[in-house]
Amino acid sequence: MPIQERVLTDCLEPFKGFVLSSMIFAMHRHGLDEDFERGTTLEELVASRGGLDRARTAALVDYLAAAQVIARDPGGRLTLTPLGRRFGEARPWYEMMIGGYGITFLELGEHLGQGSPPAPRVGRFVGSGSCGISMHDSIPLVRKLLATTGRDYRMLVDLGCGSGVYLTELCRDHPRMRAVGIEPDAAAVEAAREWVATQPTADRVRVEQAGALEWLASGAERPDLAVLAFVIHEVLGQEGEEGVRRLLTELFEAAPDLDLVIVDIDLQSSDEAAMKHPLAQNYYNAYYLMHPFTRQRLETRAWWEALFADCGLEIAASSLTDPAMDSTGMEVGWLLRRRAS
Ligand SMILES: C[S@@+](CC[C@H](N)C(=O)[O-])C[C@H]1O[C@@H](n2cnc3c(N)ncnc32)[C@H](O)[C@@H]1O
Structure with a gap:
């Protein structure tokens, strides 16, 4: 019939x-x-x-x-x-989730098998869409965390800077600060350089193409402020826990007085009550889904906090996004320092 x-x-x-x-x-x-x-x-x-x-x-x-x-x-x-x-x-959400990851969702079924290669994504739109979203959620969160320190920063490194908005926004807040953006994706680097060139802080900002660990190995700079926004789970997927430990350890070895801001998403995908939230249904459910297919590994807040402690770091401040914009409690920001011995 x-x-x-x-x-x-x-x-x-x-x-x-x-x-x-x-x-x-x-x-x-x-x-x-x-x-x-x-x-x-x-x-x-x-x-x-x-x-x-x-x-x-x-x-x-x-x-x-x-x-x-x-x-x-x-x-x-x-x-x-x-x-x-x-x-x-919601333009940047479409930019990241359709422009960046639309192809991933379409190909996902072909990449379910054990040992299959990562599904494709479009790095430029992942970086620029993510930075556009960050203007709404993560940059206000970073500002809130930095407001607790009262420090007059001179050198920022933004590891995985995407299209570069943290560099220009934070340079606006800290008039004596220079900034370097590190980004492995060539198209995202191009987008970041184009964006920075249009901004009044352009003369204090530069963008380099490299992965976070690769940049650290070059020993180029000694920042007093570093940002890892939605990037530590990329390093965890690519280099495993050992790579993340190396990244954190080397960052603080190079700059012991560093303030490090990490923003990431707390892995709550199996918490059915949390996933009933309307924004979790319309956004985070898909967000959680695509990570393991693209060499990224999300972890829970408790997992990250245990790792930070084990790497000799203390949480000087932490916060969630403004609930008026996102009340899921899934996005977390930490301000980390080396624990006094
Ligand atoms: C989700 S985007 C985040 C962009 C920006 N930080 C933000 O908060 O909106 C993740 C970025 O990390 C970059 N990335 C991936 N692997 C990386 C690595 N090993 N080191 C540094 N950046 C990396 C990606 O190319 C991408 O631009």
Whole structure:
């Protein structure tokens, strides 16, 4: 017996979300939402943005209109709807989770087997999307932790700097500080350099292409402030616990008076009560899922805190994100120092 239309429609609800989120990212990526915000027509869009294929752009416009992301008046004028504008508020989440990890989710089934290689991801969008999200959650958290120290920092190293926003934001807060961003992904380095060049603090910031351990081995700098935001779980996935211990130990050997800020996500994916939170359902559930497929290893808050203690570090301060923005309690920030012996 053929499937009932009502059942089929219900069953295809997740599929609708898959394509819709991909099209929201496509619209943002090409800045088309800005054209729709101003108001445009298909012809103006194709003419003003040289290089767009007319038939494909028309298909995207039809799709977005049917999905009520844009509205089309009888004269063919296209404008962003309140719903379309709303999605723009979560732009960096789409950038990271679709631009960066969309390909990962699609390929995930091919990478479940023991010994299979990591699933692909797009480093540039992981770095830039993550930094965009950080403007909302992690950078305020880092500022809150640093406000407890009262120190006048002179040299920051941001290990895994992505598109570089911590460098420029923190240099704004600390006028005498210079900063270096370390980032292994070539496209993210390019994005970070482009971003830094547009900022008033550009003359105090530089970006280098390297992994965290590789940079440390070069012995280049002696920072008094270091940031590892959503990067320590990358090192744990790539180099194992031994690599993380080496990173922490060498950081403090090179700069014993260092203030180290680590921000990471507490692994709560198997806590069914925690995962019922609406933001956990709409975001963290997918966030937790893709990590083991991309050589990343998340751990619990308790696990990290035991490791820090074992590496001779003390927690000078810790905090969660502002609950007005994220009340899951899943994102944690620590300010770490070498324990006085
Ligand atoms: C999730 S992003 C975080 C970007 C930024 N720190 C933030 O908080 O938004 C993780 C970044 O770490 C970088 N990364 C991966 N492995 C690394 C390593 N071994 N050392 C330093 N950075 C690394 C990635 O390329 C990526 O840009």
